[in-house]
Amino acid sequence: MDATLQPAPLPLSFSGGVFPAGCPSRTLLDHVTSKWGVLILIALSEGSQRWSELRRRAEGISEKMLAQTLKTLERDGLVSRDAQPVIPPRVDYSLTEKGYELSALLVPLVAWTFDNAEEIINGRA
Amino acid sequence: MDATLQPAPLPLSFSGGVFPAGCPSRTLLDHVTSKWGVLILIALSEGSQRWSELRRRAEGISEKMLAQTLKTLERDGLVSRDAQPVIPPRVDYSLTEKGYELSALLVPLVAWTFDNAEEIINGRA
DNA sequence: GAGAGTACGCACTTTGAAGTAAGGTACTCA
DNA sequence: TGAGTACCTTACTTCAAAGTGCGTACTCTC
Numbered sequence: 001m002d003a004t005l006q007p008a009p010l011p012l013s014f015s016g017g018v019f020p021a022g023c024p025s026r027t028l029l030d031h032v033t034s035k036w037g038v039l040i041l042i043a044l045s046e047g048s049q050r051w052s053e054l055r056r057r058a059e060g061i062s063e064k065m066l067a068q069t070l071k072t073l074e075r076d077g078l079v080s081r082d083a084q085p086v087i088p089p090r091v092d093y094s095l096t097e098k099g100y101e102l103s104a105l106l107v108p109l110v111a112w113t114f115d116n117a118e119e120i121i122n123g124r125a
Numbered sequence: 126m127d128a129t130l131q132p133a134p135l136p137l138s139f140s141g142g143v144f145p146a147g148c149p150s151r152t153l154l155d156h157v158t159s160k161w162g163v164l165i166l167i168a169l170s171e172g173s174q175r176w177s178e179l180r181r182r183a184e185g186i187s188e189k190m191l192a193q194t195l196k197t198l199e200r201d202g203l204v205s206r207d208a209q210p211v212i213p214p215r216v217d218y219s220l221t222e223k224g225y226e227l228s229a230l231l232v233p234l235v236a237w238t239f240d241n242a243e244e245i246i247n248g249r250a
Numbered sequence: 251g252a253g254a255g256t257a258c259g260c261a262c263t264t265t266g267a268a269g270t271a272a273g274g275t276a277c278t279c280a
Numbered sequence: 281t282g283a284g285t286a287c288c289t290t291a292c293t294t295c296a297a298a299g300t301g302c303g304t305a306c307t308c309t310c
Contacts, residue, residue, distance in 0.1 A: 035158075089286055264297105
């Protein structure tokens, strides 16, 4: 590995400190990069989906965590909830515009992780 | 918000299930999206750095977590450690090629988070 | 010779994210 | 009448991630 490799370009914003502790960005980053947050955002990036569908897509999530994650993302304005007053209840979840912006950045990251996971985790050098 | 918004393109890889529970990708995703993992990778994307410099950049990290995070990332082959046998000790950390690939995807995500955090967290609609 | 800097390792404690379990409503279907 | 579906809520528990604090071995400065 060459030590003179070119550093990735970084916006001026955090040249010299990543970003400060206790500021809103840390909170938002925590929501976005949380275990289930990522999976829900990725799932929704394929389009509007219902509760039970999300449960299946995000394999292993409990109902409590699904509700909690959706609520957090909704409060952050990344996910919108559309409840129709029909019986049985029908609720559709989808990404807002900001949510799409985010997922557009998240998807390549997750894809990379997916592609490199086996090589890295199993056959670690 | 228009329900007919165009879904983001998603690689075939996980059309129909995000990805399975208990597979290596979940583990790697956890490492990469962990609270301190992100910050360290972002900090290192600006180039090789020493222990104490990383401590300052990732504001709020404890020595224990710094050591632990670096060790995890090193085992995953994302960070390389270069210890020089001088006194006082001098250890430089940098990204491997895989680490650079990752950080190239991570940086825009963090930048977006940084730009939108205040609007989202403070003035939530 | 007292204190600070450098790069950790180890043990103990705390916190909070996540899991488990159960209940509730307003229906439909057999 | 009883089971099942869809969409949750609340309460209790657990466990791993993270924090705290101390020790080391050496050197350089005040």
